Amino acid sequence: MAMLEVKDLHVAFPRGKHDEVEALRGVSLTLEKGERLGVVGESGAGKSMLAFAILNLIAEPGRVSHGTVKFNGENLLDLKERQIRDIRGNRISMIFQDPMVTLNPVLSIGVQMMETLRAHRKISDKEARALCIAKLKEVAIPSAESRLDAYPHELSGGLRQRVVIAIALLTDPEIIIADEPTTALDVTIQAEIMALILKLCREKDVALILITHDLGVVAEVTEKLMIMYAGKCVETGPTRQIIDTPRHPYASGLLKALPQHAGRGTRLYQIPGSMPPITNLPKGCTYHPRCDFATQRCHGGEPDLVNGVACYNPLTSDSANRTETKTEAET
């Protein structure tokens, strides 16, 4: 049994009085202790919905309409709110894009850290303080002792995100779910923060679900990858394998579109069109209107995820070469 086992998760929002639209349309994943999973997809693909659904945090009027989330064998979706609070922010921590979602602007860093600790542990003031300082040092915050009395606005964006990581680590969680933790930060600060998350996960054997739209970031940090499109997983497998030999045309297209792959001044490979909104999904495979390899069958039914890829005509290394020649011919 895997530590985390998500099966066929659906999230729905009401549309009109009697109808619903699905933001997540049946996503499954497993996560072992210490494993690092990347979730990649374009805006609106359902990445954040997946993270929130795992923690049973989908806000009204949305709801998890189907599926299970088993954490060490226990379905989190069956738990009472009081019970799940023992898990959320304790055994599974979250890091968001905006540190101010986690941090309270009117409380000092120290007070916030102590509150988190006391919510989950019986611990004396002195011990709590020592632990907070230790965690701030772990995330390499300079002069940790004096920063306990600082307020969030007195810190730079990068330092704030470090504090959020320190808070996420306070309770020695088994899983960290990080939803675009560095998207708002500069490249050099992103490198600092991701290096820190990677180091801490390795040292403490913490599992990570890293949500991002940056393939470079998942390639650097994760071992396993899931590519999402229009509320579904279209390809999943070892990160290295997908990056080197993607099988879903969308995964392959995303990789080929990266400017670092193209010669200077040449035309970039481009995927035509854009991802459809969940309210207006095309029939058949949701990617077929943009796909170079679509056949009649793709207009009919939606392909299931088989052996890690949801495609009727998955690429082999041969067919991947075929598009390569096609792009060259175009230019």
Add this chain to the structure above:
Amino acid sequence: MSTPSVNSGPIVETKGVEVRFPLPTHFLSREKPVLHALNTVNVSIMPGESFCVVGESGCGKTTLGRSILGLNSPTAGEIYFRGQRIDQMDEATRKPVRRDMQMVFQNPYASLNPRRNVFETLAEPVRHLMPELSANEARTRVEQVLSETGCDPSWQRRLPHEFSGGQRQRIAIARALVTNPAFVVADEPISALDVSIQAQILNLLTELQQERGLTYLFITHDLSVVQHFGTRVAVMYLGQVMELASAETIFAEPKHPYTQLLLEAIPKLEGGSFDKPRQPGELPDPVNLPKGCPFAARCHMAQDRCRQERPQLRGLPNGTEVACHFAE
């Protein structure tokens, strides 16, 4: 000094440009705080170039673009367009220059007026800057530019909120090109877009450049885009140009320690960038600029001289210009 000629000289040149923003005074303090957004910036952009400006948030990229277009006034220095000084022109003299210099703004969600449909958005600069065109000619002009930028003619009567980010960015590019400019400042034109859409927009900008012989000042924080798209690059830090080199050279031989840090920080498909832990680096405050090199506090090579004396750009044998006392 020779008189700059129209053909051989730079299309845009800044000489010692400095921009300072006065900030509100604190009620208990007599000090008048001033934010240093640009400090003696000298760049010259040749016709047909894709001149890139890179650097982290707040380093002055947008301010440089806006200053060149006259959208904010430099507190010191000179700006030339085709050899003609433009930074002190009054609005009337500047008008013919404006149609030659346009901007695609940083955020496609904020830069289009939500109450104007696409036709009005594009017709406005035509009416204002190309008064010689008749209403009919103006309409033809708008339609032509829309089709050149991959916008469907049926979009004309629709409002910005009906479009996706990529479509809005096409509209913003169409608006910048409608007056047929020679020089376009593209301020992070793809940062807010999804990966699959970024390639579409970069291809469009490249095609338009080839068709029209455009010159770009391309602002970005993504160095991999520079590698693909740029001819020359200025790396900025805290309002100052730290390194100026051809796009090829800067990737092959980055000279400034800050450029090296930026390159190392790019996440790579091959991995390896995040493997060693990094100490937090903090930007100095642009209000209380350090006396010496602005990068000294984060620099692994910094010595006493760096904290005392601000380095100026100087040429290296490989053609790179670098503002560092010790780079070689």
